[in-house]
Amino acid sequence: MAALALSMISGCTSEEEGPPxxxxxxxxxxxxxxxxxxxxxxxxxxxxxxxxEIPTGTQEIIADGxxxxxxxxDFPVHIRKVKPVFEGGGSGLEVVGIKIAPLRSPGDEPTxxxxxxxxxxxxxxxxxxxxxxxxxxxxxVMAYELIIGFRVQAGTHHVTGIQxxxxxxxxxxxxxxxxxxxxxxxxxxxxxxx
Amino acid sequence: MLRRTSAAxxxxxxxxxxxxxxxxxxxxxxSTPAPxxxxxxxxxxxxxxxxxWFATAAxxxxxxxxxxxxxxxTEGASFSGTFSVGWTFSASAVWASVSTxxxxxxxxxxxxxxxxxxxxxxxxxxxxxxxxxxxxxKYTFNKHRINTNCSTSSSYNGSGSHPYRANSLSEYCIxxxxxxxxxxxxxxxxxxxx
Numbered sequence: 001m002a003a004l005a006l007s008m009i010s011g012c013t014s015e016e017e018g019p020p021x022x023x024x025x026x027x028x029x030x031x032x033x034x035x036x037x038x039x040x041x042x043x044x045x046x047x048x049x050x051x052x053e054i055p056t057g058t059q060e061i062i063a064d065g066x067x068x069x070x071x072x073x074d075f076p077v078h079i080r081k082v083k084p085v086f087e088g089g090g091s092g093l094e095v096v097g098i099k100i101a102p103l104r105s106p107g108d109e110p111t112x113x114x115x116x117x118x119x120x121x122x123x124x125x126x127x128x129x130x131x132x133x134x135x136x137x138x139x140x141v142m143a144y145e146l147i148i149g150f151r152v153q154a155g156t157h158h159v160t161g162i163q164x165x166x167x168x169x170x171x172x173x174x175x176x177x178x179x180x181x182x183x184x185x186x187x188x189x190x191x192x193x194x
Numbered sequence: 195m196l197r198r199t200s201a202a203x204x205x206x207x208x209x210x211x212x213x214x215x216x217x218x219x220x221x222x223x224x225s226t227p228a229p230x231x232x233x234x235x236x237x238x239x240x241x242x243x244x245x246x247w248f249a250t251a252a253x254x255x256x257x258x259x260x261x262x263x264x265x266x267x268t269e270g271a272s273f274s275g276t277f278s279v280g281w282t283f284s285a286s287a288v289w290a291s292v293s294t295x296x297x298x299x300x301x302x303x304x305x306x307x308x309x310x311x312x313x314x315x316x317x318x319x320x321x322x323x324x325x326x327x328x329x330x331x332k333y334t335f336n337k338h339r340i341n342t343n344c345s346t347s348s349s350y351n352g353s354g355s356h357p358y359r360a361n362s363l364s365e366y367c368i369x370x371x372x373x374x375x376x377x378x379x380x381x382x383x384x385x386x387x388x
Contacts, residue, residue, distance in 0.1 A: 112321070
């Protein structure tokens with residue numbers, strides 16, 4: 001299930017790395033070694049890399065919740081910016097909102113791709129704006145779903161990735177998750193492809 | 195009632211007689227009957243089976259139609275079986291009894307990795323996902339035990355859900371699963387979009 005689709009675009013550290021320091025306190029050393037540091041790979045996609053194609057009606061807003069991810073580090077991650085990546089620029093496609101919602105147990109069914117934004121009240125009750133949100137380590141919250149609201153104004157659009165800028169342990173990172181969503185205006189009510 | 199009492203009496207007499215034959219004669223041996231000694235034996239009795247297809251973890255996100263889901267990635271489709279039993283049991287012995295009774299060979303888990311390629315269309319009004327399925331069976335069983343004191347006891351209502359040991363490509367299929375999720379599809383329906 002875990003189709004890893006993460007690639008680091010850039011990352012920086014606030015301190016210069018130095019040689020490992022010797023210590024006579026084994027317990028301290030063990031503790032530091034066992035923690036998982038924050039890196040550009042800390043956000044791990046759990047999404048299976050399928051491609052989705054959705055014709056949309058007039059004024060219809062698609063809730064794209066296909067991206068499910070977790071924080072594999074031991075540090076809380078603070079999301080600064082989320083940006084869908086479009087093939088061809090995305091002119092004629094409006095991003096209505098970008099939200100994040102926790103999935104706390106295996107029984108929490110991910111939203112997937114729905115035709116309402118928010119997809120339902122249960123999701124709306126627990127979601128928040130993605131930008132500014134804190135993603136807890138997986139030891140605290142199992143996973144999160146990122147839900148992007150798209151409205152097609154004209155044309156056909158291909159979302160090829162989702163960039164997330166985040167900060168963890170006072171270090172800034174940027175990652176890109178691969179994504180494969182095609183949206184277009186529906187030509188007739190029974191269209192299942194663009 | 196009278197017959198039961200007589201039978202118990204006869205059993206006791208027989209056991210005492212056997213014990214007398216192997217224990218050295220003496221005051222203690224003569225006054226204390228030796229305990230009954232039967233080898234413990236457990237047998238399993240499969241009571242029902244439903245053959246079919248289990249949904250693996252290899253699935254797309256849910257998509258509210260109309261739209262389509264396509265996939266062309268290499269991924270492992272894994273399925274791990276489960277038991278639901280309130281008493282101690284031997285998994286291998288249970289599977290052996292199911293094999294004898296129903297001519298199927300079960301195992302704890304299977305995985306198969308390949309490039310799964312498909313396109314599934316989701317019609318208007320339906321929410322569905324594409325899922326890789328593995329052939330297997332759901333079954334129920336009881337346990338019968340001969341105890342060391344030669345009494346017998348039975349335990350009922352054990353159940354299991356496990357994949358077939360056979361793990362070739364023909365043991366897998368891809369089907370559309372309409373919301374809410376169906377984790378098992380009986381063979382009578384085949385591995386079909388449902």
